Amino acid sequence: xxxxxxxxxxxxxxxxxxxxxxxxxxxxxxxxxxxxxxxxxxxxxxxxxxxxxxxxxxxxxxxxxxxxxxxxxxxxxxxxxxxxxxxxxxxxxxxxxxxxxxxxxxxxxxxxxxxxxxxxxxxxxxxxxxxxxxxxxxxxxxxxxxxxxxxxxxxxxxxxxxxxxxxxxxxxxxxxxxxxxxxxxxxxxxxxxxxxxxxxxxxxxxxxxxxxxxxxxxxxxxxxxxxxxxxxxxxxxxxxxxxxxxxxxxxxxxxxxxxxxxxxxxxxxxxxxxxxxxxx
DNA sequence: AAAGACACCTGGGAGC
DNA sequence: TGCTCCCAGGTGTCTT
Numbered sequence: 001x002x003x004x005x006x007x008x009x010x011x012x013x014x015x016x017x018x019x020x021x022x023x024x025x026x027x028x029x030x031x032x033x034x035x036x037x038x039x040x041x042x043x044x045x046x047x048x049x050x051x052x053x054x055x056x057x058x059x060x061x062x063x064x065x066x067x068x069x070x071x072x073x074x075x076x077x078x079x080x081x082x083x084x085x086x087x088x089x090x091x092x093x094x095x096x097x098x099x100x101x102x103x104x105x106x107x108x109x110x111x112x113x114x115x116x117x118x119x120x121x122x123x124x125x126x127x128x129x130x131x132x133x134x135x136x137x138x139x140x141x142x143x144x145x146x147x148x149x150x151x152x153x154x155x156x157x158x159x160x161x162x163x164x165x166x167x168x169x170x171x172x173x174x175x176x177x178x179x180x181x182x183x184x185x186x187x188x189x190x191x192x193x194x195x196x197x198x199x200x201x202x203x204x205x206x207x208x209x210x211x212x213x214x215x216x217x218x219x220x221x222x223x224x225x226x227x228x229x230x231x232x233x234x235x236x237x238x239x240x241x242x243x244x245x246x247x248x249x250x251x252x253x254x255x256x257x258x259x260x261x262x263x264x265x266x267x268x269x270x271x272x273x274x275x276x277x278x279x280x
Numbered sequence: 281a282a283a284g285a286c287a288c289c290t291g292g293g294a295g296c
Numbered sequence: 297t298g299c300t301c302c303c304a305g306g307t308g309t310c311t312t
Contacts, residue, residue, distance in 0.1 A: 002306090034288065034308085058306075075305035076290075091290090110289045112306065126308085153283065162307075170305065259285075261304080 002073040004134070004167030005207055007058045009214035010079050014104060015053040017081045021098040022049045023064075030093040034074060034114045037094065041069060041117050045096070057130050057166035062096075067119040069096075070126070074112030080105050131165045134203050139165055141196040148188040148196075155191050156184035157258045159203070168203060170260050171238045172210075176202040178237045183269040184262045185255065190272050237263040 002010070026042045044066060054061040060079070062069040071079065082103045088095070094106040094115050106115065118124040131147075132139040147164045158164060159173050168176070177184050179202035182195050191199075236246055241254040245265040254263045 034306095072306085074289090074307090108289095109291065110305080112289065151282075157283090160306090258283090 002058065002075070002077065003169040003172055003210075004058055005210035005214050007060060007073060007167075008055055008211050010073070011053045011055045011060055014079055014081055017102050018050050018062075018096075018098055018104060019052055020049065021100045021102065022047065024097045024099045027095040027097065028093070029088060029095075030111070033093065033108065033111045034072070035116065037115045038117045041115065045069065050098070056127055057133075057162060058169075059127060065120075067117060067122075070114070070116040070118060070124055071106065072114040072116075074108060074110065074114065076110040077106060077108035077113035080107065129163055131161075131163050134165050134167050134207055139200065139204075141193060141200045144188075144191075144196045144200065145193060148191065151189055152187045154184060154257050155182055155186045155188045155199075156260075156262055158188040159199070160258075160260075165203070167207070170262075171235070172203070172206055174238045174263055175206050175236055178264060178269060179206065181268055181270075183271045184257060184264050186271055190274065192272070237265065239263070 023045050025046050028037050028042060031037045045064060048064040048066060051063040051065065054063060058072060060071040060073075062071070071077075073079070082105055084097065084101045084103055086103065086105075088105070089107070091107050091109040091111075092105055093108055093111070096104040098104070106113070116124060116126070118127070132143060143165060144158075148158065151158065153161075156173050156177060159168050159176065160170065174184065176199060180195060180198035182191065182199060237252055240252050241261075241263050242251055244250065245252055245268060248265065248267045250265065250267040252263050253266050254261055256262065
């Protein structure tokens with residue numbers, strides 16, 4: 001389940017093997033991912049040199065002079081760096097073969113991922129209207145305070161909203177809310193500025209830490225199994241329903257918010273008293 | 281405009 | 297052992 005740290009780790013892992021190399025061919029075995037892989041990729045990318053690998057939100061951008069291949073890993077996707085001649089397995093849907101013998105292979109059992117194309121002067125619709133990157137200075141408590149005005153959604157769904165801030169998925173949303181001692185169900189216009197400060201700090205810290213740890217498994221992207229490293233990190237609440245809280249030892253509780261399981265500590269993460277005059 | 285529901289897909293685990 | 301059922305996850309889109 002690739003969250004932002006894994007996508008970032010993937011970008012860093014693949015770039016040294018393919019940057020500056022010309023694409024020899026494209027292989028599409030299963031065009032039907034979340035959306036159909038556009039024919040334009042097969043027709044126009046071979047012969048082009050990969051300029052660099054970038055990330056925006058959870059989208060991986062392979063930059064070429066005539067446009068970019070956009071790859072999203074969905075919930076089960078992964079990219080691996082292989083050498084020419086390795087036989088594809090059942091869910092290996094898409095390959096980019098480079099002139100140096102490197103093959104970048106997309107595996108995605110559930111096919112929730114995507115491979116798309118954007119021309120140089122036609123930015124893809126999916127990349128418009130995205131909020132700030134969580135690990136940049138443009139993302140601050142003020143980002144949240146401004147976006148929260150007049151909204152009543154739960155703070156958990158709010159932090160997972162791509163228009164507010166990108167890259168915070170279900171796992172890290174739960175973890176960050178625990179770290180900031182905020183009840184996930186708190187209506188977002190009832191969250192104090194102090195809590196928003198703590199939440200922003202928690203999101204930045206947890207994501208940065210996960211990327212750092214993911215970085216230790218970079219070698220896995222070369223001929224390895226491509227398994228993510230970030231799950232090795234200790235999760236405080238996610239997936240721990242019924243287990244005891246690491247802070248207060250009381251049992252963790254699970255609720256559903258926006259059709260997503262949400263685990264939290266009812267003792268450490270309390271709902272605030274209702275404030276009438278919210279958001280100044 | 282905001283919020284909720286639903287869709288996409290497969291593998292894995294639980295329950296029978 | 298083998299079957300069925302349910303769930304996980306990200307995020308675009310449709311409905312209320």
